[in-house]
Amino acid sequence: MGLGIDAYSQSYTGAVGSSYANTQAAANGTKSGKASSESGATVELSDEGKKALESSKETGDKVVKTESAASKIAAKTNKMTDSQRSSLVAKMQADQEARQNQLMNMVQQLFNKQANSYGQSTDMWQFLASGKFTVDAATKSQAQADIAEDGYYGVKKTSERMFEFAMALSGGDVDKMKELQSAVEKGYKQAEKTWGGKLPDISKQTLDATNQLFEDYYKEQESASQKVNPIED
Template sequence: MGMDISGITNTNATSLVQNKNDVKNTDTSKVEEKVAENKSTEQGATYEKSDVKETGTYKINKMSKEDRAALVQQLKADMEQQKQQMLELVNKTLSGQVGTFGKANDDSFWRMLAGGNFKVDAATKAQAQADIGEDGYWGVKQTSQRLFDFASALAGDDVDKMKEMQKAMHKGFGQAGKSWGRKLPDICQRTIDAADSLFDNYYKSKESESKEVISEDTIKE
């Protein structure tokens, strides 16, 4: 099992900036019913940390290697499904507006999107708003938690490896920024900050565990 989540992070980051641009480049319209319909038919499976059948604050870190490997595959499958749904939505919207669509990994494609030289219909805007909203799959809360969970599944309960994963996360966002061709939208920075906070809380929990062990040893002596 690989120990680098920069590729996963790059996918998360580029998807975030794509949806962010969808929201900015369209006329406003009330399409709440369409959003509700899209949520029920298109959103697909969303990973919830409560699915993990373990005890303790950091459930994933303490899972067995085999269970963590299985969780990584689950997370990847969920993300790929969401990515494909997003790309299909964008493909339908941009059909005829840009040259050759489909090369989502091509830097020129992302730079074109960053430039905002296209139109987005009201329904697409509404779906994008829902996707990056507070409860959306690509929103700050879910994305930062998903990044932390990926790291936890890859690293296990190992502080040094978790720090490696955190560095890989920042590397992934850096790569996404280069593909984007300009400063990433604010939602990306807020996602990084939220994920960093999750990592910091984990490190603090490990420090507390170490202090408790030392205290117990001192009492025994």
């Protein structure tokens, strides 16, 4: 099944925290544990109150901002110069080609005795899709590792790899990103033709995950734009 994803990729090459338990004046209370109320009266905090106050201050100071996978990738690529993005694209293409060659070599070695069954390498995908072959335990284990959740051909890494490739090519420009998202869809359809039929479910899941990264990015860009240029009533 991981091979279906490879055909696909080749075709395309809340904030956590809490509010203070008391008012800001109480949060910045004196060392003696006293705080001024709105009426101006001095209030003596109990030991439990002091502990709650300190705990709320520490929690408030350690607010953790959650980021989507799309924003993390965007943040990384947006810091790059045009030259660095070009280098990233070249590196990703080279890595993809190297893995494809590695895959081809592995297939040729494993199916050496069955070479006549699948003929030229261009027919490899149809041969694999037919299911008319056997593999040894080591190959099966490697295939399972490749398509595991954290594997190279797993949904997460494959979708993020394609999204990062789009970010590097577009420089984060939304219009260009939408064009590349369309290219992902076309790549998926082309992969189905190469495969000789419907791709495995993991490939569809990867397409959905990739589209979600694009959509998350668009929403984040729109939100950022509204903060800079708020819409007036």
